[in-house]
Amino acid sequence: MTLRAADPCTIVVFGASGDLTHRKLLPALFALSREKLLHPKSSVVGFARRPLSDQEFRDASYPADPETPKHEWQRFAASLHYRTGSFERTEDYTALRAFLEGLERERGASGNRIYYLATPPDAYPLILEGLRAAGLVHPAGDPARWTRVIIEKPFGHDLASARALNAQVHASFDERQVFRIDHYLGKETVQNILVLRLGNGIFEPLWNNRYVDHVQISVAEAIGVEGRANYFERAGVLRDILQNHMLQLLTLTAMEPPARFEADAVRDEKVKVLRALAPLRREQVSERTVRAQYAAGAVAGGAVPGYREEPGVNPRSTTETFLAAKLEVDNWRWAGVPFYLRTGKRLAKRATEITIVFRHPPYALFRSAGCASLEANVLRLRIQPDEGISLSFGSKSPGQSLHIDPVRMDFNYLTSFGADPPEAYERLLLDCNLGDSTLFARRDEVELAWEHVDAIASAWQTDGPEIGSYAAGTWGPAEAERMLARDGRRWYRL
Amino acid sequence: MKSQAPAPGADGLKALHLLGQYGERPFDAAAIERELRAMWKSAASSKGALYRAALANVIVPLDAATHAPLDPVLVELTRRHPSRLFRLERAAGRPAVAVAVAAAPTPATAPSLLARVTALCHMRPGGGGLVCSEQIVLVSTPAAEPLLPSAVASLLVGDLPVILLRLDGDREPESWGTLEAIADVVLEDSATRDDAASMAAVWTRIAARGSSRSRDLAWTRLAPWRELLAEVFDQPDASRAIAGLRDVVLHYGGAAPPAGAWLLAGWIASRLGWTLRDRHDTRYRFDAPGRSVTIAFQREPDVTDPLLVAVRLRSGKPAPLDVVVSHRGRAASASVEFVAPEPRLLERTFGYREFAACLIGEIHRHEPNAALDAAAPVAAALAALGSTP
Numbered sequence: 070m071t072l073r074a075a076d077p078c079t080i081v082v083f084g085a086s087g088d089l090t091h092r093k094l095l096p097a098l099f100a101l102s103r104e105k106l107l108h109p110k111s112s113v114v115g116f117a118r119r120p121l122s123d124q125e126f127r128d129a130s131y132p133a134d135p136e137t138p139k140h141e142w143q144r145f146a147a148s149l150h151y152r153t154g155s156f157e158r159t160e161d162y163t164a165l166r167a168f169l170e171g172l173e174r175e176r177g178a179s180g181n182r183i184y185y186l187a188t189p190p191d192a193y194p195l196i197l198e199g200l201r202a203a204g205l206v207h208p209a210g211d212p213a214r215w216t217r218v219i220i221e222k223p224f225g226h227d228l229a230s231a232r233a234l235n236a237q238v239h240a241s242f243d244e245r246q247v248f249r250i251d252h253y254l255g256k257e258t259v260q261n262i263l264v265l266r267l268g269n270g271i272f273e274p275l276w277n278n279r280y281v282d283h284v285q286i287s288v289a290e291a292i293g294v295e296g297r298a299n300y301f302e303r304a305g306v307l308r309d310i311l312q313n314h315m316l317q318l319l320t321l322t323a324m325e326p327p328a329r330f331e332a333d334a335v336r337d338e339k340v341k342v343l344r345a346l347a348p349l350r351r352e353q354v355s356e357r358t359v360r361a362q363y364a365a366g367a368v369a370g371g372a373v374p375g376y377r378e379e380p381g382v383n384p385r386s387t388t389e390t391f392l393a394a395k396l397e398v399d400n401w402r403w404a405g406v407p408f409y410l411r412t413g414k415r416l417a418k419r420a421t422e423i424t425i426v427f428r429h430p431p432y433a434l435f436r437s438a439g440c441a442s443l444e445a446n447v448l449r450l451r452i453q454p455d456e457g458i459s460l461s462f463g464s465k466s467p468g469q470s471l472h473i474d475p476v477r478m479d480f481n482y483l484t485s486f487g488a489d490p491p492e493a494y495e496r497l498l499l500d501c502n503l504g505d506s507t508l509f510a511r512r513d514e515v516e517l518a519w520e521h522v523d524a525i526a527s528a529w530q531t532d533g534p535e536i537g538s539y540a541a542g543t544w545g546p547a548e549a550e551r552m553l554a555r556d557g558r559r560w561y562r563l
Numbered sequence: 564m565k566s567q568a569p570a571p572g573a574d575g576l577k578a579l580h581l582l583g584q585y586g587e588r589p590f591d592a593a594a595i596e597r598e599l600r601a602m603w604k605s606a607a608s609s610k611g612a613l614y615r616a617a618l619a620n621v622i623v624p625l626d627a628a629t630h631a632p633l634d635p636v637l638v639e640l641t642r643r644h645p646s647r648l649f650r651l652e653r654a655a656g657r658p659a660v661a662v663a664v665a666a667a668p669t670p671a672t673a674p675s676l677l678a679r680v681t682a683l684c685h686m687r688p689g690g691g692g693l694v695c696s697e698q699i700v701l702v703s704t705p706a707a708e709p710l711l712p713s714a715v716a717s718l719l720v721g722d723l724p725v726i727l728l729r730l731d732g733d734r735e736p737e738s739w740g741t742l743e744a745i746a747d748v749v750l751e752d753s754a755t756r757d758d759a760a761s762m763a764a765v766w767t768r769i770a771a772r773g774s775s776r777s778r779d780l781a782w783t784r785l786a787p788w789r790e791l792l793a794e795v796f797d798q799p800d801a802s803r804a805i806a807g808l809r810d811v812v813l814h815y816g817g818a819a820p821p822a823g824a825w826l827l828a829g830w831i832a833s834r835l836g837w838t839l840r841d842r843h844d845t846r847y848r849f850d851a852p853g854r855s856v857t858i859a860f861q862r863e864p865d866v867t868d869p870l871l872v873a874v875r876l877r878s879g880k881p882a883p884l885d886v887v888v889s890h891r892g893r894a895a896s897a898s899v900e901f902v903a904p905e906p907r908l909l910e911r912t913f914g915y916r917e918f919a920a921c922l923i924g925e926i927h928r929h930e931p932n933a934a935l936d937a938a939a940p941v942a943a944a945l946a947a948l949g950s951t952p
Binding site: 291367369371372417419420422447449454459461466474475476481483488489542562563 | 591593600604615676701709711712714716718719722723745
C-alpha cells in the first residue's frame with residue numbers, strides 16, 4: 070500500500086522544552102521530513118513556559134547523530150518555531166493564534182493543525198480550555214481545514230478522572246479529532262500482530278482455545294523511576310503500564326478479525342475484547358494477582374538501590390513496581406485460555422513480548438521412543454528490543470536414534486529487511502497527519518480499560534495480596550512464579 | 564566494521580572470520596545491543612550472504628589458565644552450534660591477546676566492567692556465505708565481579724536455552740554462583756580439578772541438581788570406555804562372569820587418579836548394584852550380593868598425562884574371567900586382552916571425541932542421564948575416602 074500524501078499542517082507541541090519533545094517527537098518529525106512524508110509547507114511550533122528564541126529551540130533540537138545530513142536538517146530547522154507562553158494565560162493562546170495564522174499565511178498552509186499535548190497530565194485541562202477559548206479549534210467536518218489533538222498517556226488516573234477528561238476534550242473536540250496516543254501501538258511488531266494473524270493463512274485457524282494453551286504478555290523494564298517518582302508513586306505499574314500498553318497488546322492479540330481494516334472497525338473489535346475481559350472479583354484478586362516492589366540489587370551490570378530508597382519515593386511506599394495478573398477473556402474464542410500479564414521495573418532486562426503457547430498434541434506418539442517431554446510450540450512476538458517473531462517446534466536431531474530437539478524459526482526485522490523499523494512516534498505522527506486513528510485509543514477503550522484497572526486497584530486496597538519484594542535485576546518475586554506453577558505453567562524467559 | 568581473513572593456527576580456527584570488533588568500552592547493555600544491531604545492519608548491506616544464527620546462549624567464565632586452550636574449542640562450538648557466546652574474563656589475570664583486540668585502558672585505570680562485541684563467522688560447508696555467532700566479551704575487575712551475572716542476564720536471547728560452562732567452578736568468585744540461577748544447563752568438567760575433594764564437589768553438585776540440568780564432561784569422555792566394557796560383557800564367556808566379579812583395577816597416568824577413573828568406578832559399582840563399605844589400604848571394598856568386591860586404582864609411572872589407561876576385571880569360579888581393556892591418548896582403537904578363560908587379544912574401535920564434540924553432545928541432550936545420576940554419588944563417596952595409600 071502506498072502512502073497518501075500528508076496535508077500541510079502546523080504541529081503545535083505543548084511542553085516543547087520537555088524530554089519527550091526532544092527525545093522522541095522532534096527526531097520523529099525530522100525523520101518524516103527526511104523521508105518526504107511531512108508536507109514542505111508544514112511547520113512545527115513549540116510552546117512552553119521556558120523562554121527560548123526560535124534559534125535556541127532549533128539548536129536544542131539538533132540531533133545527536135553525527136551523521137545527520139546538514140542540508141536536510143537546515144531545511145527542517147527552518148520550519149521549527151518556538152513560542153514562550155503559560156498554559157494558564159488566555160492572552161498567550163490569543164498570541165499563539167495570531168502567530169499561527171501569520172505563519173500559515175507566510176508558508177501558504179491551509180490552517181490544518183495538530184496540537185500535541187506533551188505536558189504533564191495536570192496541564193491537559195488548562196490547554197484544552199485555552200485552545201477552545203482562543204478559537205484555535207476548528208469544528209470537525211470543516212472542509213477547508215482540520216484540527217486534531219494528540220493526548221499523551223496517562224489519560225486520567227482512574228475511571229472517574231478519565232471520564233472527566235474525556236468530557237473536557239469533547240467540549241472542544243469531536244471524537245474524530247482526538248488521537249489518544251500509546252506509543253506501543255506505533256511499534257512495528259504490534260502492527261504486525263494483525264498482519265501475522267489475519268494476513269497469513271496458517272495462524273488464524275489456530276488462534277483460539279482449541280489450540281492455544283495460554284498467552285503471556287510481558288513488559289519488562291530495566292530502568293527504575295528515573296526522576297518520575299512523584300508521578301510513579303501515584304500510578305504504580307498498574308496505571309502506568311497495565312492500563313494502557315498491556316491491555317492494548319491484549320486486545321490486539323485477542324480481538325476478532327474486523328470487517329474492514331479501518332479505524333473504527335478495528336477499535337470496535339478491541340472494545341469487544343475489553344468487554345469480554347472477565348472482571349477480577351475481590352475474592353480472586355489475591356490468587357490471580359501479584360504485586361511487589363524492587364529491593365536493592367544489580368541490573369545490567371550496575372548496582373541499584375531499592376525502590377523505597379529512590380529519590381522522591383516515600384520510604385514507606387506501597388506503590389507496586391511489579392505486577393503479575395491472570396486474566397480471562399470470556400468469549401467463544403478464548404474461554405478457558407488464561408492470559409498471564411506481568412510487568413515490572415528494574416527487571417533483568419528491557420523486553421516486551423507476547424508469547425502464545427500452544428497445546429501439546431492430543432497423543433504423545435514419541436513417548437514410547439523415549440521422548441517423554443516435548444516442549445510446547447511457542448510463538449513469540451518480540452516488540453522490543455530486537456523486534457521480530459519466532460516460532461519454536463520440536464525437530465528430530467540428526468542421527469540414528471530418535472531425539473527431539475526444540476528448534477526455532479526466527480524472523481528479525483533487521484536481518485530480514487536490512488533496516489531498523491521506524492520509530493513508533495514517526496508512524497503515529499504520520500497517521501495523525503493523515504487522519505488515520507486506527508493506532509490510537511478511542512474514548513470507550515480507555516474508559517473500559519480503566520474499569521478493569523479500578524477493580525484491581527480497589528480490591529488491592531481491601532482484599533489484595535500484601536506487597537511483596539524482589540531483588541532488582543531478577544524476574545520478579547517468587548510469588549509470580551508460584552502463580553503460574555499452580556496452573557502447571559511457567560513464565561517464559563524474555 | 565572489520566572482517567578478518569581466516570586466522571592461522573589451530574585447526575578449529577581455520578575457518579574463522581571475525582566481524583565487528585567495535586572496541587572495548589564500559590559496559591552498557593543498550594549500547595551493546597545497538598552495536599550488535601549496527602554490526603548486522605552493516606553486514607546485511609555488505610556483499611555475500613551472511614546469516615546471524617543462535618541456537619543457545621553459552622556463558623563461559625574464563626580463567627587465565629583455561630583461556631588459551633579453550634579458544635579453539637569455543638570457535639568449534641560456534642561452528643557446530645551457533646550461539647550467543649558470553650566470555651567472562653577477569654581483568655586481573657587476562658591474557659595479553661584479549662587486551663590487544665582494542666585500545667583498552669589498562670585494568671588499573673579501567674572502569675570496573677568492560678565489554679566488547681564481535682561475531683564469529685564460519686564459512687558454510689560448500690561455501691555459500693557465512694554463518695555468524697555473536698560473541699560478547701565482558702571483562703571485570705574483582706570489585707565488579709558481583710555485577711557480572713546481571714550484565715549477562717540483560718543480554719540473553721530470551722527464547723534460547725542458557726548453557727553455563729563452568730570449567731573453573733572452584734576458583735570462580737562466589738557471586739558468580741547466581742549465574743547458575745539463570746542457566747538451564749550447567750556443564751562442568753571434573754577433569755579440570757586437581758584433587759579428589761574438588762572432583763567430589765562437582766559430583767555432589769551434579770547429584771544435587773540432577774542430570775537434566777547438570778552434566779560432567781569428564782563423564783561424557785568416558786562414553787567409549789563404558790561402551791567397551793559393556794561390549795566385553797556381551798562376549799558369551801564374560802557375560803556369565805558378571806555375577807562373580809570380585810576385583811576391578813583402574814590404571815591411570817599422572818600423579819593421582821583422574822576424574823574419569825573415579826567416575827568409571829562409580830559407574831561399574833552403581834550398575835552392578837554394589838554398595839560401598841570402606842577403604843582398606845589402596846582398595847575400596849564393596850558389598851555385592853553374596854560376596855565382597857574391591858576396586859583399586861593403580862598408577863602407571865610411565866604415563867604422565869592424567870588419564871585412565873586401562874581397566875582390569877577379574878572374577879572367580881564358576882565363571883572365571885580376567886580381562887584387561889587398554890587405551891592410550893587419542894588412539895582410534897583400544898585393545899581388549901582376555902587372560903582367562905581363553906587367552907585372546909581383540910582390537911576394538913575407541914570412539915574418542917574432542918572436547919568441542921563432548922560439549923555439543925551435552926548441549927543437545929535433553930533427557931536426564933540416569934547412569935550419571937547413579938554413578939556421580941558413588942564416585943563422590945569414593946573420592947571422599949581419598950586415594951593416598
